[in-house]
Amino acid sequence: xxxxxxxxxxxxxxxxxxxxxxxxxxxxxxxxxxxxxxxxxxxxxxxxxxxxxxxxxxxxxxxxxxxxxxxxxxxxxxxxxxxxxxxxxxxxxxxxxxxxxxxxxxxxxxxxxxxxxxxxxxxxxxxxxxxxxxxxxxxxxxxxxxxxxxxxxxxxxxxxxxxxxxxxxxxxxxxxxxxxxxxxxxxxxxxxxxxxxxxxxxxxxxxxxxxxxxxxxxxxxxxxxxxxxxxxxxxxxxxxxxxxxxxxxxxxxxxxxxxxxxxxxxxxxxxxxxxxxxxxxxxxxxxxxxxxxxxxxxxxxxxxxxxxxxxxxxxxxxxxxxxxxxxxxxxxxxxxxxxxxxx
Amino acid sequence: xxxxxxxxxxxxxxxxxxxxxxxxxxxxxxxxxxxxxxxxxxxxxxxxxxxxxxxxxxxxxxxxxxxxxxxxxxxxxxxxxxxxxxxxxxxxxxxxxxxxxxxxxxxxxxxxxxxxxxxxxxxxxxxxxxxx
Numbered sequence: 001x002x003x004x005x006x007x008x009x010x011x012x013x014x015x016x017x018x019x020x021x022x023x024x025x026x027x028x029x030x031x032x033x034x035x036x037x038x039x040x041x042x043x044x045x046x047x048x049x050x051x052x053x054x055x056x057x058x059x060x061x062x063x064x065x066x067x068x069x070x071x072x073x074x075x076x077x078x079x080x081x082x083x084x085x086x087x088x089x090x091x092x093x094x095x096x097x098x099x100x101x102x103x104x105x106x107x108x109x110x111x112x113x114x115x116x117x118x119x120x121x122x123x124x125x126x127x128x129x130x131x132x133x134x135x136x137x138x139x140x141x142x143x144x145x146x147x148x149x150x151x152x153x154x155x156x157x158x159x160x161x162x163x164x165x166x167x168x169x170x171x172x173x174x175x176x177x178x179x180x181x182x183x184x185x186x187x188x189x190x191x192x193x194x195x196x197x198x199x200x201x202x203x204x205x206x207x208x209x210x211x212x213x214x215x216x217x218x219x220x221x222x223x224x225x226x227x228x229x230x231x232x233x234x235x236x237x238x239x240x241x242x243x244x245x246x247x248x249x250x251x252x253x254x255x256x257x258x259x260x261x262x263x264x265x266x267x268x269x270x271x272x273x274x275x276x277x278x279x280x281x282x283x284x285x286x287x288x289x290x291x292x293x294x295x296x297x298x299x300x301x302x303x304x305x306x307x308x309x310x311x312x313x314x315x316x317x318x319x320x321x322x323x324x325x326x327x328x329x330x331x332x333x334x335x336x337x338x339x340x341x342x343x
Numbered sequence: 344x345x346x347x348x349x350x351x352x353x354x355x356x357x358x359x360x361x362x363x364x365x366x367x368x369x370x371x372x373x374x375x376x377x378x379x380x381x382x383x384x385x386x387x388x389x390x391x392x393x394x395x396x397x398x399x400x401x402x403x404x405x406x407x408x409x410x411x412x413x414x415x416x417x418x419x420x421x422x423x424x425x426x427x428x429x430x431x432x433x434x435x436x437x438x439x440x441x442x443x444x445x446x447x448x449x450x451x452x453x454x455x456x457x458x459x460x461x462x463x464x465x466x467x468x469x470x471x472x473x474x475x
Contacts, residue, residue, distance in 0.1 A: 016398070093379045
């Protein structure tokens with residue numbers, strides 16, 4: 001029996017095998033991936049990112065527990081947990097399972113650890129393939145946990161429907177918060193370890209950042225018919241109630257993942273975001289963007305492979321030497337290689 | 344451009360809390376270019392077999408200092424077989440009395456290492472056993 005059929009029948013060993021083949025880009029797995037593809041597109045993909053040590057794994061553990069216990073959403077849960085590969089040896093220690101021991105013993109949860117294998121965007125090159133396999137295998141919730149991300153590891157936002165950015169008290173001031181990058185990709189902001197000192201400052205910084213990104217319409221209270229707010233005897237303008245249903249403003253939520261505090265509210269916000277995506281049409285838009293960028297990546301890989309097949313390694317290295325000796329510029333070298341003019 | 348990596352599960356079954364050895368091994372295998380899935384302390388045989396299945400590992404490394412190896416090792420072997428992972432090689436590190444070693448090897452444990460074992464030897468043995 002093919003791996004595909006076994007996976008659709010719920011065989012976990014077959015699933016684990018195909019995940020490896022996809023991760024290794026093994027030719028024998030490609031046919032199965034293609035056969036499974038029509039079965040994808042049903043899962044809610046949730047990305048979880050944030051700096052190292054903010055508690056991403058503990059939060060993922062709690063979310064998965066919630067989805068498995070809650071009768072409304074008793075879907076199978078897959079977790080793809082990514083940790084970095086060493087740039088020197090290619091080895092990796094993948095330690096996210098340490099925080100997820102509560103999930104063992106439940107056959108409806110499947111955790112797979114992945115090393116980045118040289119990718120710099122916070123997830124691995126083949127993470128999208130693994131997610132597709134889980135989707136086809138009937139996992140309704142797929143949580144993608146990135147490496148401990150700094151400021152620009154934002155690839156997960158292209159992969160997930162809903163992206164959680166996890167912060168913790170004491171990690172940076174407002175200037176960190178208004179820099180471009182990771183905060184911009186948040187659909188939901190989570191302040192984990194909210195029992196720590198400094199949580200008020202973190203919350204204030206994040207909220208003020210959000211306000212800069214989503215300037216609230218301000219109207220005079222007389223027009224809005226709301227409560228009058230006076231400052232030095234003058235009427236102050238105040239925020240209009242946001243009624244635009246097409247607009248999603250990322251909520252800021254506080255959790256203590258190790259105690260399970262705030263998880264119900266977080267899950268509710270995730271569900272609300274999924275509803276919002278479906279109603280606004282963004283769900284389809286994100287699917288289109290994701291699959292488009294996946295095709296783009298594959299195309300780049302294939303073109304590179306084809307190029308290297310057609311160029312003798314020796315000629316290629318000669319060209320590098322020429323650049324090294326300042327005979328030609330890197331640009332000229334590339335043009336020359338692409339034109340097949342290798343002399 | 345991707346290639347097959349040796350995947351190793353490093354697990355610490357049983358109730359003692361000493362994981363220094365497991366961490367040293369995890370680090371050494373990482374530096375040898377392997378992907379090490381580290382599961383932490385106090386794992387049951389069921390948890391270890393489950394993790395080995397989900398992670399599709401080539402090798403399971405067990406750190407056992409509690410003296411319970413003659414109960415834990417056969418149970419883990421049995422569960423791996425039950426899951427269809429007959430090809431997974433098991434290595435044990437820790438405090439294993441000499442008289443138990445032949446019996447463990449007979450059961451199907453690939454390598455056994457005590458205090459002072461060289462990490463280079465262990466790396467070499469793992470590579471030999473897996474032969475990717």
